[in-house]
Amino acid sequence: MTTAPLETYTLREGYGTPLVLLHGFPLDHRMWADVAAALPGEPTVVAVDLPGLGASPLTGKPPSIEASADATAAALTAAGITRAVVAGLSMGGYVALALAERHASLVAGLGLVDTKSTADTDDARANRLRIADEAERSQTVDAVLGMPGAMLGETSKAARKPLTARVEEWIRGQRPDGVAWSQRAMASRPDRTHVLEGFAGPVAVVVGEEDVITPVGEAEHMAAAAASAQLVQVPGVGHLSAVEDPAAVADALADVLARAAV
Template sequence: MSPSETPEVVLHDLRAGDGLPLVLVHGFPLDHRMWDEVARFLPDGLAVVAPDAPGFGDALLTESEPSIEGIADAVAEALAARGVERAVVAGMSMGGYVALALAERHPGLVAALGLVDTKSVADAPEARDNRLRIADEAERTGSVAPVRGMREALLGETSRATRPDLVAEVGAWIEEQRPEAVAWAQRAMASRPDRTAVLAAYGGPVSVVVGVEDELTPIEQAEHLVESSHDASEAALVLVPDAGHLAAVEEPEHVAGALARLHARVTR
């Protein structure tokens, strides 16, 4: 396969339903399973679809160029193959980068935009360099060791202190990922541009969700998303207590409620 071709994603149906689907894009270094509990708390009859990004979960890693844009195009292509022309799109962290890229490259697809524990700005130079270092190390060692510590970093202080089972589960998910996918995704994220202007131009409903204990993309980043939205007065900011960067896993009912309200803004 040529590196210029669209990478592969695999769509998973988390809930069956009719009408406008909700597409949930996972964060790094996880897969679609991080949305399982959120899907359980969503309203009956709402179709919920979650892709696995290239190399993660059930998606194969091709020789495609690492890019967030490539993931977005692959998601749009996979949805189009199912006849889905419009959807509410929500993404967590890396998935939020993909959601913003979808809003830029496939605006007709994105009926509403959910940004969960994510940001619109590009990485600072030192963060970009760290991503590239981790990518090289994951390839060199052939392991996920360079991101193993994320099992704690992704979770909030409350979860780390009181939910060892959740720490273990997140750790198990990370261990199951492919080292080459870790490297690919880190390079994709390192090369992404600032998409604040995309958010400012996007005219659909926007909901920003953030864990109060998120140390990776803290509340200030969420506030920046709201302030940068096309209609900041209409953009919803939802703070999730007792949760960190993985609010969707730590407090799935709370996050599901926010996404259900976002969906209702389009369909009511």
Template sequence: MADLPLVLLHAYPVDARMWNAVREPLAARTRLITPDQRGLGRTPLPETDREPSLDDAARDVLALLDRLELDRVVLGGCSMGGYVTLAVLRAAPERIAGLVLVDTKAGADTDEARANRLTAAERAESEGITGWLADAMVPNLLSEQTRQARPEVVATVRELIEAQAPAGVAWAQRAMAARPDSTEALRQAGVPALVIVGEQDTVTPPDEARAMADALPDARLEVLPGAGHLTPLEAPDAVAKAILDWYPS
């Protein structure tokens, strides 16, 4: 067993069940921890007057590490989970022994992307998410190849999206809209890193993954053919192999 536990943070708008297909091989190698993030899955949204911020999501992760008495872990995430990983890196780099950045990016949102997030947050709060969020998200989250050839993956993603609480969806969108650029944090990361991206990812394309790998002092880049934005669901065997081949001991 590897000495370093692995913490993986899920994407928006799903929950930690997105890691189910990679759970067995990774857990055979090391202790695997996959929490639901605030407002999603089984984790409630705290009552607070604070503006939504991924810095608070990062504090949730650090509080979890404290509860589990883990000084340092390999920390990773997919999409929003990657953004939260970068927020932890900014806040407490000493807690991170390695990084796994899956279908994510270091840059902040463009003005257009930020506006789209805020519109979606308002709609989730006013209408709920049933009947529109999965329809809007699935074409962006999964490659055309996956959507056409693997209806079971499409069904799983739709089910995960539709299981989320509208308030958690809205919080996550507002928090992501407010996130800063994290490129400088990557440049200063003194730990090994693995960057994984689907070749057909249109949300955080391979160019964004290459930019992160170039910024990191010690990074390996894996581009997975045929996969889109949710590689742990679309190409779980390749994701697990990439992590296991790279994993620091």
């Protein structure tokens, strides 16, 4: 079965190794707008809507992070991108690691933002499958509407109040079948710490100090696995560091771009 390609968005036109940005769940490329704007220099920045989220179709394949990575690689090839620094937040990080494993020649450097290389616990997997079933049964995204409460850090919820409504609005626009597919894809993913152990390019591991979904310990685990990783802990932000403190995340990703260029 042939399906339409994933949507890609050129957020900046510039020079050198492009930066590809992969969003978290259940969001889309819009979460990267402020990071793209804050990047120093003149990089090319391309964001992707992952399968079934934003404006992208489902892949026509059973849910898996591998299918998501393959569809992302195909979309980037179609956009003329053969080598890039790939940065992903949370679910986007799972896809970035799968890209580094399955499409190694594409990945010049990695930005792993509020994500983890480990697989789900049995409880987390069961919870994802429950949410997927609920999204399908109700044909709504109600089951994930409360996520901003856990995604945003305590400091942001108190001091950057408009962010909660902004993230909720992004979630309300998603498709129930995309939410279900993504949850099942994440539930089936394996541990990919070995990918970092074998990755020779530059890596930034970025984590909000108030992240309760993929906490600092997960970031430390990834940074210890990769030979050339820099660990950046961002104070005063939670799981959505790229939305809560885009300048800090932009600085960390600019550093990977600079190291990838050498």
